[in-house]
Amino acid sequence: MAGCRMKLELSRVVQGSGRLGVLKDLGKTGQHSLEVPGCLLHTHLGTVPHLTRDTLQTLSNLPAVTQVTLSNIAEHQEVLEEFKDGFRRFAGLHNTVLYCSLHDPATPCPTGYTTNKTVSVWGSGGRIELTVARFMALQKTVQPDWYQSMADGETWQSGTSRKRVRKSVDRTLAHLDECLLAHQNSQELEGVEVFGVVEGGDILEERVRSGRETAKRPVAGFCLDGLQTGSMHQALRTQLIAAVTEELPEDKPRLLQGVGRPDEVLACVEAGVDLFEGFFPSQVTERGCALCFGFGISSDPELAGRAPPAVLELAEEKEASGETQHNGDSNPADQSRMTSFEIDLKDKRYKDDFRPLVEGCGCYCCVNHQRAYLHHLLVTNELLARVLLMIHNTAHYQAFFRALREALANDKLDVLKRRVLKEMTD
Amino acid sequence: MAGCRMKLELSRVVQGSGRLGVLKDLGKTGQHSLEVPGCLLHTHLGTVPHLTRDTLQTLSNLPAVTQVTLSNIAEHQEVLEEFKDGFRRFAGLHNTVLYCSLHDPATPCPTGYTTNKTVSVWGSGGRIELTVARFMALQKTVQPDWYQSMADGETWQSGTSRKRVRKSVDRTLAHLDECLLAHQNSQELEGVEVFGVVEGGDILEERVRSGRETAKRPVAGFCLDGLQTGSMHQALRTQLIAAVTEELPEDKPRLLQGVGRPDEVLACVEAGVDLFEGFFPSQVTERGCALCFGFGISSDPELAGRAPPAVLELAEEKEASGETQHNGDSNPADQSRMTSFEIDLKDKRYKDDFRPLVEGCGCYCCVNHQRAYLHHLLVTNELLARVLLMIHNTAHYQAFFRALREALANDKLDVLKRRVLKEMTD
Numbered sequence: 046m047a048g049c050r051m052k053l054e055l056s057r058v059v060q061g062s063g064r065l066g067v068l069k070d071l072g073k074t075g076q077h078s079l080e081v082p083g084c085l086l087h088t089h090l091g092t093v094p095h096l097t098r099d100t101l102q103t104l105s106n107l108p109a110v111t112q113v114t115l116s117n118i119a120e121h122q123e124v125l126e127e128f129k130d131g132f133r134r135f136a137g138l139h140n141t142v143l144y145c146s147l148h149d150p151a152t153p154c155p156t157g158y159t160t161n162k163t164v165s166v167w168g169s170g171g172r173i174e175l176t177v178a179r180f181m182a183l184q185k186t187v188q189p190d191w192y193q194s195m196a197d198g199e200t201w202q203s204g205t206s207r208k209r210v211r212k213s214v215d216r217t218l219a220h221l222d223e224c225l226l227a228h229q230n231s232q233e234l235e236g237v238e239v240f241g242v243v244e245g246g247d248i249l250e251e252r253v254r255s256g257r258e259t260a261k262r263p264v265a266g267f268c269l270d271g272l273q274t275g276s277m278h279q280a281l282r283t284q285l286i287a288a289v290t291e292e293l294p295e296d297k298p299r300l301l302q303g304v305g306r307p308d309e310v311l312a313c314v315e316a317g318v319d320l321f322e323g324f325f326p327s328q329v330t331e332r333g334c335a336l337c338f339g340f341g342i343s344s345d346p347e348l349a350g351r352a353p354p355a356v357l358e359l360a361e362e363k364e365a366s367g368e369t370q371h372n373g374d375s376n377p378a379d380q381s382r383m384t385s386f387e388i389d390l391k392d393k394r395y396k397d398d399f400r401p402l403v404e405g406c407g408c409y410c411c412v413n414h415q416r417a418y419l420h421h422l423l424v425t426n427e428l429l430a431r432v433l434l435m436i437h438n439t440a441h442y443q444a445f446f447r448a449l450r451e452a453l454a455n456d457k458l459d460v461l462k463r464r465v466l467k468e469m470t471d
Numbered sequence: 472m473a474g475c476r477m478k479l480e481l482s483r484v485v486q487g488s489g490r491l492g493v494l495k496d497l498g499k500t501g502q503h504s505l506e507v508p509g510c511l512l513h514t515h516l517g518t519v520p521h522l523t524r525d526t527l528q529t530l531s532n533l534p535a536v537t538q539v540t541l542s543n544i545a546e547h548q549e550v551l552e553e554f555k556d557g558f559r560r561f562a563g564l565h566n567t568v569l570y571c572s573l574h575d576p577a578t579p580c581p582t583g584y585t586t587n588k589t590v591s592v593w594g595s596g597g598r599i600e601l602t603v604a605r606f607m608a609l610q611k612t613v614q615p616d617w618y619q620s621m622a623d624g625e626t627w628q629s630g631t632s633r634k635r636v637r638k639s640v641d642r643t644l645a646h647l648d649e650c651l652l653a654h655q656n657s658q659e660l661e662g663v664e665v666f667g668v669v670e671g672g673d674i675l676e677e678r679v680r681s682g683r684e685t686a687k688r689p690v691a692g693f694c695l696d697g698l699q700t701g702s703m704h705q706a707l708r709t710q711l712i713a714a715v716t717e718e719l720p721e722d723k724p725r726l727l728q729g730v731g732r733p734d735e736v737l738a739c740v741e742a743g744v745d746l747f748e749g750f751f752p753s754q755v756t757e758r759g760c761a762l763c764f765g766f767g768i769s770s771d772p773e774l775a776g777r778a779p780p781a782v783l784e785l786a787e788e789k790e791a792s793g794e795t796q797h798n799g800d801s802n803p804a805d806q807s808r809m810t811s812f813e814i815d816l817k818d819k820r821y822k823d824d825f826r827p828l829v830e831g832c833g834c835y836c837c838v839n840h841q842r843a844y845l846h847h848l849l850v851t852n853e854l855l856a857r858v859l860l861m862i863h864n865t866a867h868y869q870a871f872f873r874a875l876r877e878a879l880a881n882d883k884l885d886v887l888k889r890r891v892l893k894e895m896t897d
Contacts, residue, residue, distance in 0.1 A: 089851070089853050090851050094853065094854065099835060124822055396550055413523075421516060425543065427520065428520065429522065
């Protein structure tokens with residue numbers, strides 16, 4: 046049976062301000078665990094973009110779960126079937142829990158291609174239509190530890206009709222039942238966990254129905270879909286999530302898809318989300334930017350020292366340049382525009398800025414290079430710029446999640462929230 | 472005075488088959504050395520393309536000399552002047568000898584822009600015209616250990632008139648005298664070495680005159696310019712080099728610019744060249760290819776085992792595909808086309824090839840990944856492909872130079888030559 050081994054141990058649950066705990070017994074041998082709230086390691090075709098495993102390992106406290114997506118993998122099905130040893134070995138991954146999702150949260154997905162029996166994913170070679178049978182055949186080839194079941198998620202655009210939303214919930218439940226049946230009849234998938242997908246667009250009753258029905262099935266956890274950045278305002282998102290999580294069992298993890306901005310992460314944690322997809326650092330890197338927001342709330346100067354300089358600096362820089370940086374809500378459809386949590390190193394003002402990206406950051410990039418050198422690498426189009434930015438952005442984002450867990454443990458989520466939201470208004 | 476410290480100790484000189492030795496007392500403190508025949512570490516804006524220093528250090532036996540080029544640096548002069556600590560620190564380089572050349576051998580340079588008093592380099596922002604004064608000001612800012620003097624190298628196109636070639640030799644000598652004068656009057660450049668540049672196009676007498684005259688100046692070594700791949704046939708190149716090196720003192724190194732193909736390297740070593748610019752692996756990487764030629768000549772199976780499988784394989788693959796791979800001579804103007812020493816991993820036939828790039832290669836890429844995974848990374852445009860290819864290509868090329876020195880030491884250059892040329896005819 047699916048969903049029988051993964052175990053969520055919550056050490057702290059405060060209504061309206063999040064859950065703190067550890068997701069235990071992950072992986073085939075059950076030796077991995079993941080602290081929540083936490084984020085998965087986002088990959089593109091099995092690699093954290095641009096980084097070798099060796100380079101990645103120089104970062105401490107990486108999440109034990111790596112996310113790969115069927116949209117990257119589906120077109121390689123034949124090759125993987127011939128390879129036989131699963132995607133983990135194909136991509137040279139070792140010692141990580143493999144989670145397989147349907148779509149890549151960092152890449153927008155065209156709508157209009159689902160039917161009663163199929164969903165579509167987009168690879169580099171175009172659209173691939175998946176039936177439940179093909180979807181499950183792919184899972185057998187990929188050999189993940191954990192995958193999301195097939196889902197019709199085409200309801201995230203505002204203005205989707207109630208009828209369409211209802212259909213999406215029905216279809217997604219039907220897909221889940223089919224997936225679970227195939228799963229239970231498959232020897233290859235023994236010990237692999239299934240996450241059910243909660244749909245329902247922006248309609249509260251459908252969200253609640255989707256959550257309640259999914260929770261009746263033998264799933265290991267829940268993916269909350271259709272709530273991604275750009276789909277709705279944060280207030281509505283929080284309201285929907287809070288309503289859904291009330292329907293879900295306490296002891297199973299909730300993974301929110303498509304949300305990565307620090308301010309949104311904080312609000313969603315308060316609403317009861319445990320896990321996030323870690324695609325945000327990749328997006329920031331792709332636009333040549335560096336995460337540079339403060340999240341230090343400790344009164345211990347040694348701990349606090351890591352982040353505050355970045356905060357002050359960022360505020361200063363914005364002022365100096367007369368920049369008006371909005372948060373994404375002002376342009377909800379565009380996930381790819383710069384947020385107020387980052388600095389654009391292609392900007393001329395960094396050409397003679399000899400400071401590290403973030404004063405006190407211990408990542409390889411900040412220890413060895415200055416902003417001016419990164420600016421020059423970006424301007425002359427040298428790929429090392431992306432490599433160095435990816436190192437820093439991954440380190441910074443993971444440190445933010447550590448700070449978030451610390452804040453939860455010490456009843457200081459409010460302080461952290463004020464600090465992070467300050468970045469947006471400064 | 473320039474050129475007083477670097478020391479070339481030759482352990483073996485065989486007329487017509489190369490010089491073996493060590494270039495000693497390199498760097499400000501004289502603690503570095505470089506085996507010859509050897510190649511420099513080619514960089515783009517101070518980085519071996521796409522690799523962090525950490526990743527680079529996973530390769531053993533890297534050359535102690537890093538080459539940077541004024542074409543990358545000139546446009547950053549103001550920033551470097553403000554930075555004050557030289558280009559080595561600006562680029563986060565440590566513990567390496569810095570050699571500064573005029574042009575980037577991996578990038579073609581437009582002609583028609585030299586005057587009696589100036590040469591031009593092309594950066595990402597366009598053309599920058601250098602007088603000797605600006606050239607020397609740049610050297611003071613870059614703070615290399617060793618640089619090539621300013622030179623008029625616009626005679627490499629076949630059909631350049633004798634008059635133009637003579638003018639280029641005269642100008643280059645005049646530039647050298649001016650550079651040396653400015654150098655000797657500069658405190659900042661104390662202890663820095665100057666290489667004189669030998670020009671002369673494809674005209675034997677001018678080559679000899681340029682060599683003879685340059686050798687009269689107090690230079691530490693010689694750059695042989697205008698002989699790059701694409702400029703002439705190998706037989707003519709070898710003849711010109713042999714004639715020039717006869718005019719040059721035995722105890723100073725000769726660096727050949729713009730030649731990197733293994734077959735051409737071997738011929739030029741025989742003609743008396745000591746050093747090469749290491750840009751060839753970068754070019755191979757940029758076209759998505761992997762070096763995969765054999766150079767194992769040892770009868771010790773453990774040593775030989777490293778390379779032979781690659782040879783057999785390459786021959787097999789060419790046959791199987793009916794590919795006709797020419798060496799560059801058949802299209803001499805095009806430096807960027809694939810050579811017969813590499814395989815094109817974007818080719819469909821690698822999509823289910825689960826072998827490493829080169830059987831037995833110990834580089835990070837070959838130990839951890841298969842050709843099929845690299846194919847997929849390339850096809851989906853993931854930058855990690857370039858990172859991994861650059862690791863392998865650098866390791867393979869450096870191993871080739873080690874094999875070349877071993878062959879020279881053991882009187883087996885002929886065997887190596889046959890082995891390498893076999894790659895071209897198979």
